[in-house]
Amino acid sequence: MESKGNGRFSLSRCMRSGDTVHASVVVTLLLVIWCAQALEVSVGKVPFVEAMNGSTVLLPCTYSSCIGIKNLNFNWHYNNNGSMMKLCKGVIPIEGVEPRVQVFHERIEFVGSSKDSNISILLFNVTFEDEGEYTCFAKNPKEKDRNHSAIFTLFVVDELKVVDNTVTVIILSVVGGVIGLVIVVMVIKTVVLFILKKSAEKKGQGELCSDRCGCGLLLPGPTHPHWHHAILLQETLQKMQEKGVITER
Numbered sequence: 001m002e003s004k005g006n007g008r009f010s011l012s013r014c015m016r017s018g019d020t021v022h023a024s025v026v027v028t029l030l031l032v033i034w035c036a037q038a039l040e041v042s043v044g045k046v047p048f049v050e051a052m053n054g055s056t057v058l059l060p061c062t063y064s065s066c067i068g069i070k071n072l073n074f075n076w077h078y079n080n081n082g083s084m085m086k087l088c089k090g091v092i093p094i095e096g097v098e099p100r101v102q103v104f105h106e107r108i109e110f111v112g113s114s115k116d117s118n119i120s121i122l123l124f125n126v127t128f129e130d131e132g133e134y135t136c137f138a139k140n141p142k143e144k145d146r147n148h149s150a151i152f153t154l155f156v157v158d159e160l161k162v163v164d165n166t167v168t169v170i171i172l173s174v175v176g177g178v179i180g181l182v183i184v185v186m187v188i189k190t191v192v193l194f195i196l197k198k199s200a201e202k203k204g205q206g207e208l209c210s211d212r213c214g215c216g217l218l219l220p221g222p223t224h225p226h227w228h229h230a231i232l233l234q235e236t237l238q239k240m241q242e243k244g245v246i247t248e249r
């Protein structure tokens with residue numbers, strides 16, 4: 001009896017340690033999958049922007065790394081009709097330390113911060129020639145200098161399409177207004193119907209059936225087919241009462 005119990009105990013302990021091994025394998029696998037892209041470079045969910053000539057535009061870029069960074073090299077390139085033009089470059093020695101940045105373009109300023117893993121740049125006084133692809137590039141020596149990059153596209157326009165927006169806003173407000181009006185009308189209708197029904201019920205039970213004229217008649221409610229006749233009868237009785245033809249009990 002006791003030995004059986006011991007056997008069961010050791011078996012369950014064995015299974016438990018097996019579970020632990022499984023769990024650690026799963027966790028390791030998850031970590032491996034998660035860290036497959038140790039360094040990631042992103043220009044955000046919308047990888048393009050439309051800017052007006054003469055304006056200043058932000059070229060966004062951020063990085064993230066789950067194994068940490070050391071001497072992260074980054075740079076920005078402009079794809080000038082096939083040939084890559086270097087705009088700036090920098091090195092982030094370690095997380096949280098601001099980078100040393102060299103800029104090779106007179107209208108560009110580095111505005112990133114390693115506190116936010118942000119390596120964005122600003123482009124001032126945009127011209128039509130600035131239109132095109134801007135590549136944000138980074139490599140982390142910690143992971144055998146693998147290259148990571150993301151492309152941000154700049155479109156330069158003469159005027160932002162304000163008119164189109166206005167039309168959209170007008171259409172949307174009209175549609176919204178109509179829908180709102182329909183809802184208001186429906187609500188009013190429902191309320192009015194409800195009040196009418198309530199008052200009709202009141203009349204039906206409270207007045208018609210209360211035998212107010214005291215003539216011993218219990219009259220039918222508004223749903224009764226002869227309700228109108230009943231009302232007529234009641235009114236006639238009331239008139240007769242007023243004229244003194246019949247007297248109230």
Ligand SMILES: *[C@@H]1O[C@H](CO)[C@@H](O)[C@H](O)[C@H]1NC(C)=O
Binds near residue numbers: 053055
């Ligand atoms: C943008 O370009 C148009 C056409 O070339 C020009 O008339 C306008 O002055 C420019 N705007 C700015 C702010 O540079």
Ligand SMILES: *[C@@H]1O[C@H](CO)[C@@H](O)[C@H](O)[C@H]1NC(C)=O
Binds near residue numbers: 081082
């Ligand atoms: C861009 O390159 C193509 C050929 O690759 C050439 O025909 C075109 O003129 C170039 N455009 C500019 C603006 O340099």
Ligand SMILES: *[C@@H]1O[C@H](CO)[C@@H](O)[C@H](O)[C@H]1NC(C)=O
Binds near residue numbers: 106107108124125
């Ligand atoms: C942008 O243009 C304005 C006016 O033309 C000028 O004063 C300013 O210095 C320019 N900025 C850059 C960074 O070139």
Ligand SMILES: *[C@@H]1O[C@H](CO)[C@@H](O)[C@H](O)[C@H]1NC(C)=O
Binds near residue numbers: 060113116118119120
């Ligand atoms: C990066 O920094 C710039 C300048 O401070 C800021 O405008 C931008 O929103 C930042 N981007 C992100 C993704 O935090």
Ligand SMILES: *[C@@H]1O[C@H](CO)[C@@H](O)[C@H](O)[C@H]1NC(C)=O
Binds near residue numbers: 145146147
């Ligand atoms: C990374 O890019 C640089 C050019 O910027 C290139 O010389 C190098 O070979 C690339 N490395 C890898 C591993 O692709």
